[in-house]
Amino acid sequence: MIFKLYKAGLIICLLSLTRIGMAQxxxxxxxxxxxxxxxxxxxxxxxxxxxxxxxxxxxxxxxxxxxxxxxxxxxxxxxxxxxxxxxxxxxxxxxxxxxxxxxxxxxxxxxxxEKQTTALQEVVVSSIDPRTNLSNVKMGVTRLSSRTIEALPLFAGEMDALKSLILLPGVSTVGEASAGFNIRGGSADQNLILFGGVPIYNPSHLFGYFSTFNSEMIDGLTVYKGGIPARYGGRSSSIIDIELKEGNLQKWKSNISLGTISAQASAEGPVIQDRLSVLVSV
CATH class of the missing domain: 2.60.40.10 (Immunoglobulins)
Incomplete structure (x- = not known):
């Protein structure tokens, strides 16, 4: 009986202490x-x-x-x-x-x-990036592939390689009805345009609305806006080097493009299988 009373009293005491501890x-x-x-x-x-x-x-x-x-x-x-x-x-x-x-x-x-301390993962900082090869960096040189040119918006239903240059930084158009353009402040006559290595002095037709190049024949173009290689020479503003596609050595293929106010056609195929091909366009 005494043990039960002692046990009950101990429980009451513990409950009282718990309430005191829980009090805010x-x-x-x-x-x-x-x-x-x-x-x-x-x-x-x-x-x-x-x-x-x-x-x-x-x-x-x-x-x-x-x-x-x-x-x-x-x-x-x-x-x-x-x-x-x-x-x-x-x-x-x-x-x-x-x-x-x-x-x-x-x-x-x-x-x-108190300041909050957050443990971060280890970070390794290297002074030299082995993936970087600065000897291959060319300043002021931009290349557009044929796939990039085809993805650009059309002008009057025509895919125009020279018009695509206006979208590049540092390039501005001479006027809406002209294929000429200014690069880094230079005038239009300071640009050297090469088509397959041949200088082109009049790159537009139809009063300047369209360039003279059939986009189906262009494999890509490279624009030199600064640091022009010495092998070009002759111009002080820029060089536009347009690369030609190689004809199909396996089979004949033709393409016809109809625009709003113009049309283009091209054909390519092998003259000698796997050795000699031809590519023509109008």
């Missing part, structure tokens, strides 16, 4: 006042280790759904009714702080935040 500790602000009376509270947010003020810290009152931030002096102010609240303080790079406050009247509170 409130930070008292101000003197006694009626709950519901609106008062002003203020405070300072600092670094826990250095006591340095934290400018722009966020303060949020959970029950009221209200908040504010600290000014240039690390001070905040809030007008709230007297009562018990949960105040959450946060700052970039620091751990959030949750403080239970009991506001009895106007007063101040000081909060210190």
């Amino acid at each position: 500790e409130y930070v008292q602000i101000g003197h006694s006042n009626k709950f519901g009376t609106e008062v002003r509270i203020w405070g300072t947010i600092r670094d826990y280790e250095t006591t340095e003020i934290l400018i722009g810290s966020s303060i949020y009152i959970e029950e009221l759904k209200e908040g504010t931030s600290t000014d240039l002096d690390g001070i905040f102010e809030l007008d709230i009714p007297c009562g018990e609240y949960t105040m959450i303080t946060s700052y970039l790079g620091y751990q959030n702080d949750t403080t239970h406050i009991r506001v009895n009247g106007k007063g101040d509170i000081s909060i210190s935040l």
Whole structure:
């Protein structure tokens, strides 16, 4: 009987201690006042280790759904009714702080935040990238393949290789009704246009609306906007080197293109199988 009473008393004692441990500790602000009376509270947010003020810290009152931030002096102010609240303080790079406050009247509170340490994965920085070969870098040189030219928007239903140059940086058109263009401020007559290695002095027809080149014959073009190789010479602004396609060595193939105000046709095929081919266009 005595053992049972002792056991019951021990259980009651443990329950009492548990309730005491679960009770929230409130930070008292101000003197006694009626709950519901609106008062002003203020405070300072600092670094826990250095006591340095934290400018722009966020303060949020959970029950009221209200908040504010600290000014240039690390001070905040809030007008709230007297009562018990949960105040959450946060700052970039620091751990959030949750403080239970009991506001009895106007007063101040000081909060210190601890830095948040985040473990990052190892990063290896190399001074030399083995994949980079600077000897192959060519400044001011752009190459457009035939596939790239075909993917560009058409002009009046026509695929125009020279018109596609206007989309490149540093290239501007002379006018809407002209195939001429300026590259890096140079005039149109300062551009050397090569078609299969042959200089072309008049690259347009139909009053400048279209270039003289059939896009079906072009394998690609290279634009030299600076650092022009010495083997070209003759121009000071740019070089446009247009490369020709090679004819089909296996079978004959033809293509007809009909535009709004023009038409093009091309044919290619073997003269001697696997040895000699021909490519013509009009």
